[in-house]
Amino acid sequence: MEFLFRKPQFSKKLTLGLVMLVGYLILFSYHVSSFITSPEANTLLKWKASLDKQSQTLLSTWKENSSHPCNWVRIECNEFNSVFNISLGDLRLRGTLDSLNFSSFPNLQFIHMPNHSFHGIIPPHIGELSKLSYVDFSYNELSGGIPTSIGNLSTLSFVSLQQNYLSGAIPDGITQLTGLNSLILSNNDFNGHIPKAIGNLTNLSELDLLENELSGHIPATIGTLVKLTFLKLRFNHFSGHIPPQIGRMTNLLHLGLGGNRFIGSIPHEIGMMKKLELLDMSEKNLSGSISSTIGNMSSLEAIYLYSNQISGSIPQDIGKLYSLKSLQFLDNNILGSIPVSIGNLVNLRDLHLFQNNLSGLIPSSIGNLTELTYISLFQNNLSGNLPLEMNNLRKLEDLQISDNNFKGHLPQNICLGGLLTRFIAENNQFTGPIPRSLKNCSSLRRVRLENNQLTGNITEAFGVYPNLYYIDLSNNAFYGRLSPTWGQCHNLTSLKISNNNLSPQNL
Numbered sequence: 001m002e003f004l005f006r007k008p009q010f011s012k013k014l015t016l017g018l019v020m021l022v023g024y025l026i027l028f029s030y031h032v033s034s035f036i037t038s039p040e041a042n043t044l045l046k047w048k049a050s051l052d053k054q055s056q057t058l059l060s061t062w063k064e065n066s067s068h069p070c071n072w073v074r075i076e077c078n079e080f081n082s083v084f085n086i087s088l089g090d091l092r093l094r095g096t097l098d099s100l101n102f103s104s105f106p107n108l109q110f111i112h113m114p115n116h117s118f119h120g121i122i123p124p125h126i127g128e129l130s131k132l133s134y135v136d137f138s139y140n141e142l143s144g145g146i147p148t149s150i151g152n153l154s155t156l157s158f159v160s161l162q163q164n165y166l167s168g169a170i171p172d173g174i175t176q177l178t179g180l181n182s183l184i185l186s187n188n189d190f191n192g193h194i195p196k197a198i199g200n201l202t203n204l205s206e207l208d209l210l211e212n213e214l215s216g217h218i219p220a221t222i223g224t225l226v227k228l229t230f231l232k233l234r235f236n237h238f239s240g241h242i243p244p245q246i247g248r249m250t251n252l253l254h255l256g257l258g259g260n261r262f263i264g265s266i267p268h269e270i271g272m273m274k275k276l277e278l279l280d281m282s283e284k285n286l287s288g289s290i291s292s293t294i295g296n297m298s299s300l301e302a303i304y305l306y307s308n309q310i311s312g313s314i315p316q317d318i319g320k321l322y323s324l325k326s327l328q329f330l331d332n333n334i335l336g337s338i339p340v341s342i343g344n345l346v347n348l349r350d351l352h353l354f355q356n357n358l359s360g361l362i363p364s365s366i367g368n369l370t371e372l373t374y375i376s377l378f379q380n381n382l383s384g385n386l387p388l389e390m391n392n393l394r395k396l397e398d399l400q401i402s403d404n405n406f407k408g409h410l411p412q413n414i415c416l417g418g419l420l421t422r423f424i425a426e427n428n429q430f431t432g433p434i435p436r437s438l439k440n441c442s443s444l445r446r447v448r449l450e451n452n453q454l455t456g457n458i459t460e461a462f463g464v465y466p467n468l469y470y471i472d473l474s475n476n477a478f479y480g481r482l483s484p485t486w487g488q489c490h491n492l493t494s495l496k497i498s499n500n501n502l503s504p505q506n507l
């Protein structure tokens, strides 16, 4: 037709002829429209035919009864009857994407296909979907790499490929997608480095690379991602220092760096992240001390610094973290005493400080922490009497204070709330009787009080514990007889009581 229009001498006749032809075509297609299937419908039908039989049943409305697929289930079209949304939800379809020829969908914006059994690769021609803004292939069985053509999709704002078998490097081209809001690649086998130019993705609010095989340093440019709210890098092989620039991400709510190979100390700049709710720098090789700037992270609800080589003492400013619910500094080389200011953390539920070099007393302010459920302080050098205020901890389920130098009596009301399941206090110098509140503590499952200097007549000290499976009272100074009620503890597999002064008829 282009050729014909370039020849004016024929134009009149031809134009007339053309008008008639076009008119005829319009008339014709009006009558037979239901027989001319659009390339979009054709592609979808072809893809449907490639899926397993059961999946085809689920897509029974996808059939050749219309020129366009706009009435089909899970398909939405724009005003020109062109597909813009393929949203397959939880249909559990099974097959590959190979015959889903993306080139057929010039207007496709949304691909929502999580939680199916799609295997095979992500077709490279996905890079031709120039209007694509949302793609979710999470929870499938896709393998292979991310097509490099993804760098063409300048309108992309959401990408989730979570939980597949994808591998290879994160393509550099992804850093050209400056409109990207969420990049979720967790639970795959991606390797290689985070692209240096990641800092170009200034609109990013969620970057989730959890559980991959990624390595190398975190680029300092990451600090330019000031809109970031979730940064999840846990369980990779990242190394080097944590760049101080992370402090610039002042909108961050969740910072998960644990389970990597970082070295050096925790940057002071973390104190600038005033909105942070979760700070996870666990299971690494971090050293140095905990900066008192953590006191600035006033929104913090959970802080995990466990399993590092952190030394120095716990800063007093920890007491400023009023929202804190979980404090986990276990398995480090932390020195000094537990700060009195800990008594300000009235929302605290978990306090895990075991396997450190803490010394001194447990501050009586701990009695303020009435939400406390788990306390584990074992394997430290803590000493002195337990504060009477521990009797206030009525929500306590788990108390582990073994392998310290505690003396004096066990808290009388340790099970007043009736929730205590584990009471682990062996290898100390406790004296005095079994706490009264333990008698009716039917929640107990595991009790270890061996290797202390506990005394008293135990004949009536204990009750019936339906859940108790392990109790060790050996190497103390108990006397009396073993009560027959122990026979009603049906789950009990170990009752150890050697090296006491029990009446001989029981032995």
Ligand SMILES: *[C@@H]1O[C@H](CO)[C@@H](O)[C@H](O)[C@H]1NC(C)=O
Residues within 6 Å of the ligand: 061, 065, 066, 071
């Ligand atoms: C095609 O089939 C679907 C599902 O059975 C139905 O909703 C739709 O109205 C049909 N379209 C035509 C043009 O018959």
Ligand SMILES: *[C@@H]1O[C@H](CO)[C@@H](O)[C@H](O)[C@H]1NC(C)=O
Residues within 6 Å of the ligand: 074, 076, 085, 086, 087, 110
């Ligand atoms: C795409 O379709 C699904 C399912 O019909 C719907 O939930 C979703 O909101 C649609 N997306 C857009 C942007 O229209």
Ligand SMILES: *[C@@H]1O[C@H](CO)[C@@H](O)[C@H](O)[C@H]1NC(C)=O
Residues within 6 Å of the ligand: 039, 101, 102, 103, 104
């Ligand atoms: C994919 O669709 C486009 C446009 O409809 C077409 O040109 C191309 O030949 C198709 N490719 C395959 C492999 O079917």
Ligand SMILES: *[C@@H]1O[C@H](CO)[C@@H](O)[C@H](O)[C@H]1NC(C)=O
Residues within 6 Å of the ligand: 090, 092, 115, 139
């Ligand atoms: C996947 O779908 C199943 C039901 O088909 C549902 O039980 C499960 O929660 C879904 N998983 C996710 C991650 O959406």
Ligand SMILES: *[C@@H]1O[C@H](CO)[C@@H](O)[C@H](O)[C@H]1NC(C)=O
Residues within 6 Å of the ligand: 127, 148, 149, 150, 151, 152
């Ligand atoms: C899309 O990306 C591929 C691979 O990076 C490239 O070869 C191709 O030229 C790009 N196409 C467009 C339209 O940008």
Ligand SMILES: *[C@@H]1O[C@H](CO)[C@@H](O)[C@H](O)[C@H]1NC(C)=O
Residues within 6 Å of the ligand: 178, 179, 180, 181, 203
């Ligand atoms: C960044 O995101 C906002 C909304 O979240 C959007 O309006 C804006 O266009 C995006 N910027 C780019 C460069 O895409």
Ligand SMILES: *[C@@H]1O[C@H](CO)[C@@H](O)[C@H](O)[C@H]1NC(C)=O
Residues within 6 Å of the ligand: 196, 197, 198, 199, 200, 221
């Ligand atoms: C993207 O990042 C690179 C490397 O960090 C940088 O040189 C370049 O200027 C950035 N481009 C834009 C548009 O910000």
Ligand SMILES: *[C@@H]1O[C@H](CO)[C@@H](O)[C@H](O)[C@H]1NC(C)=O
Residues within 6 Å of the ligand: 268, 269, 270, 271, 272, 273, 293, 296
């Ligand atoms: C901590 O907060 C104080 C007071 O708001 C401020 O002066 C100090 O610079 C902050 N430190 C950090 C590391 O953000």
Ligand SMILES: *[C@@H]1O[C@H](CO)[C@@H](O)[C@H](O)[C@H]1NC(C)=O
Residues within 6 Å of the ligand: 261, 263, 264, 285
């Ligand atoms: C931890 O870091 C030290 C140097 O700071 C190094 O000697 C050691 O090998 C590292 N350990 C691990 C498990 O990476």
Ligand SMILES: *[C@@H]1O[C@H](CO)[C@@H](O)[C@H](O)[C@H]1NC(C)=O
Residues within 6 Å of the ligand: 340, 341, 342, 343, 344, 346, 364, 365, 368
């Ligand atoms: C106990 O908590 C209150 C706030 O509920 C606080 O004012 C007080 O200083 C705390 N006491 C101790 C000893 O930490």
Ligand SMILES: *[C@@H]1O[C@H](CO)[C@@H](O)[C@H](O)[C@H]1NC(C)=O
Residues within 6 Å of the ligand: 466, 467, 468, 491
């Ligand atoms: C006893 O132990 C079994 C198995 O360990 C457990 O399933 C059961 O709930 C326990 N019974 C009670 C009363 O706790």
Ligand SMILES: *[C@@H]1O[C@H](CO)[C@@H](O)[C@H](O)[C@H]1NC(C)=O
Residues within 6 Å of the ligand: 457, 458, 459, 460, 479, 480, 481
């Ligand atoms: C221990 O208490 C039981 C029951 O109260 C009592 O019968 C017994 O004489 C006491 N034994 C000793 C050695 O005091």
